[in-house]
Amino acid sequence: MLKPQNSPTRELVNVDGLFAFKVDYDRTGAQERWFAAELDTALEIGVPSSFNDLFADQGIRDHVGYLWYQREVRVPRGWAGERIFIRLDSATHYGDVYVNEALVASHQGGYTPFEAEIAGHVAAGKTFRLTIAVNNELTQATIPPGSIEATSDGRRQQKYMHDFYNYAGLHRSVWLYSAPATRVEDITVVTGFEGGTGRVDYTAAVANLSATAAVSVQVLDAAGALVATGDGAEGAVAINDVVLWQPGAGYLYTLAVQVHDGGALVDEYRLPFGVRTIEVSGKQFLINGEPFYFTGFGMHEDHVTVGKAHSNAQMVNDFSLLEWIGANSFRTSHYPYAEEVMEFADRHGIVVIDETPAVGLNGSFAGVFGGAPVSTYGEHFVNGDTAASHRAAITELIARDKNHPSVVIWSIANEPNSSEAGARDYFAPLAQLARDLDPTRPVGYVNVMFDDFEKDTITDLFDVIMLNRYYGWYLQNGDLASAEAVLERELLGWEAKLGKPMIMAEYGADTLPGFHSLYDQPWSEEYQSKFLAMYHRVFDRVEALVGEHVWNFADFATSNGIMRVDGNKKGVFTRDRRPKAAAHELRARWTALNN
Template sequence: MLKPKMTPTRELVSLDGTWRFDLDSRLGQRPWEAPLDTSLEAAVPASYNDLFVDEEIRNHVGWAYYQRMVQVPRGWGAERIYLRFDAATHAAKVYVDDVFVGEHVGGYTPFAIDVTDHVDAGQPFRLTVAVSGDLTNETIPPGKIEVGMTGRQSQTYFHDFYNYAGLARSVWLCTTPHDRIEDVVVTTDYEGADGAVTYRADVAGSGSGAVRVSLADADGAVVAEATGASGVLSVTDVTLWKPGSAYLYDLTVELLDGDAVIDSYTLPVGVRTVEVRGTQFLINGERFYFTGFGKHEDTPVRGKGHDDAYMVHDFHLMDWIGANSFRTSHYPYAEEVLEFADRHGIVVIDETAAVGLNMGVVGGMSGTPPFPTFSEQYANDITQAAHAQHIRELITRDRNHPSVVMWCLANEPASNEDGAREYFEPLVTLARELDPTRPMAYALVMFATFENDQCIDLFDVVCMNRYYGWYVASGDLATAEMYLAGDIKGWIERTGKPIMMTEYGADTMEGLHSVHTQVWTEEYQRDYLEMNHRVFDRFPEFVGEQIWNFADFATTNAIHRVGGNKKGVFTRDRRPKSVAFDLRKRWTGLAGRKPGTDASGQG
């Protein structure tokens, strides 16, 4: 699905702003058939949970309704008109005036609904969107809804971040021509000084227009041209997209009727390659060492609402600290984030919303599940089908971004349990069919060891989430160091694959200090990370370190979280903790390569 943008043949109108808002429990039957009977207004984009001083809204289970009037521009009479939602968490139903026009399930990927037959150019219409944040064992991410002693429903979920809901990303009214470019798929390669951009343009509509493509460099000069819906563009003296040194070409695809341009769309393209070779992770044939974070789309008041100001500030904090990468834990981020990464040379591990596929977590640190994760009771065939759809939508949305170098298909699944391989093998096959050019991974939970994991051979990189010194051997860093070194060594010996840490961290209260070894202090966070880095640097097979987390973030109301997860290197409002200055010294010295190697990645 092409992201809406203004082109010579396309227009769009932002529907962001404040919308009428209320809960299904406060509205009558079929509330979309009239103006919502409410005085509340909700901001879009934003999660709705923290906008109001109202516990019922914050913890709502069920549907919430957004509504606004929309004016269709009068010049759109000959165009295809559609609504485009960048995301609606976790499910949405859409109504134009009194008519149901479409729905979508999945909270972090976009969807579009053709409303050409339901609206008129120059006329207004009433737009109502029902959004549900409910999670069950058949959704991704999973959860369950229970009815308590008071008779009220409550949502339980098996991931450690707050289940924000609503229209957290932008909403658009857009046009395309009826005969149009529906999608563009790009892959890149190079040999010596010559680059290759392989493209495929999918067209839709009743006509059968010809396709013309051109590639322009950063100065606007056309460097390659071709005709046809698929082909290869050759680029002489190509400038590669590199980590920390982004270079983008513009690929313009035009649909023609004779000499007339029916539709036009321009896509930024970065020429680069990604490869796993033995125990090395290579970008453009050079060894790459990940430094950075697991992150969250999480800010005060907005929840998971996308905010350009926070995005820009976060990227500059990552640049200041020397981070070259991040993982979109634990869901696809807004497309604006990936576009920014494309433009600034930041490397991204792109993750689906499959977090919580692990009943062992419910069993606590024993790792003993109350019932099997991969069973009719929990992750069943319907869950797997939902997971497959998430993979399709993620890869289809993000496969053209040069910043995305690896797909992460799940966070901390029960890959040590029976049934895990049967669950994941068809999903890996699907992902490789959708994109054969990028490595695949999943983030390993601590219960999944090099001795009992059942899936790692299906994937390309071993991504470990490990908390020795925090959840295991808490406060005992000497023991934790032995555990960690043995764990990494075991994975190396079993797999012969690149190894990286996608999560390691310690909860830290800003301003809490002690001369003794004491968890939660800023000194302990510094000592904890120093111990991990000391171990990482022993192994040439180790290809990266991403700390959990970039910033403190909101979680459930559970008693083990006081004001959220405090593992951030920055506070939730982006103030650095003491360890940030240690990391800056380490990471700016690494410059994207493994300690002890030269600029080419060689020892």
């Protein structure tokens, strides 16, 4: 799905701002047709935002179910005769969209966009009532999965097995846009190069293309100069003296797809893209034929008050800290990030491992989150409904992000159970689906510490080995010497077993800012630094290790529980982005590595 844009043939209106807001405590909103009239509420809410931390009301913060948003929207008066669409960049985790009294769109999945054509329900120059019902529930049929339990006094509580808070709401922007009847609906770009000549293979899907219409493309360089042209909705063009998209140097071209009919421009869509190649070769990960070593973090979309809401200002600050510390990459743990983040990474040459929301597919985690461990694969837990949602998540992620040069790996799950019976049958078709949808990028998943190279049954299905390891924290806590021996043994075991490039996708230790110790004392800033230094010694001794992503970039909110005090403290920055001692240690290492 192409992101809406302003162009010579399209117009785009942002619908963010203050919405009327009502919590559906009794789950009666749809039955009582709240969408059919002005919401009976005094509450207002800012969009984008998570709803959970905005109000001084425990009942709102803990609500499980539907939340209703509403505002009046005016259609620009010049849009008569145009196709008109409403688009939500996300609704976490489910959204129903009403225009006046008509249900125009529904979508399951909290991190990818959806839209509906509404020209039949609105008029140019007139207002309409936009109502959005958002549901934050997680079940065994959703990605990520969860369950809902009722307390003795009738309250509904959301249970889930992932270690970050279940923020929900309209986290990203809402848009109204116009497009002509004949419009470019999708574009796929695949790039390569030989010597100084770049190759761009493109395919454009055009709706309502008449027999007299013609499709053509122009390639513009970063200065806007024309460097190549092509005819047809599908083809290939060459770029002479090509400038490659490189890590740290995000050079972008623009592919302008145009539709003409009778000599008149009917539609135009401009897609930024970079020319680069990705390859796994033996134990190496290659970008543009050169070995690449990942330095960076697993991150979260997580900020004080607004939760998972996208903010351009906070995004710029986070990327500035990535640059300061010497990071060249990050993983979108554990869900697709806002499209603005992907575009920023494209422009600035930051490499991205792009991940689906498939986290918590592991029955052994039940013991960690307050229950008894259960088997993972079967009708009671990860079942056919889960797989269907997982397929949709992979499909929508790749459809949205396939043209971003910054994206170099599709990560289809984080820490699933990979040793139980049923794991291979579940993951083999999902890995194949990702490859079928995009044959140009490696596919991976992130392996959990419980399922080492001797127990794992699925990692051979994937192109890269991505590991989360916490020796010295959850195991061998406070004993870094023993942890170092165990870590090295395991990495060498993976290297011998599969001979593929390995990325340490998570490693870290919870740290209280300002807590200092002369000793190897967990939770101290000194222990975090020593912990990371131990891992780095091991990494430098393992040939197949091609990347290190510290967990985490910054402290973040988690669910209630005795295992976390005010959230996860493994960040090398605090939640308000102040550096801990380890940040300075990482800066010294990564700056040297990347130079």
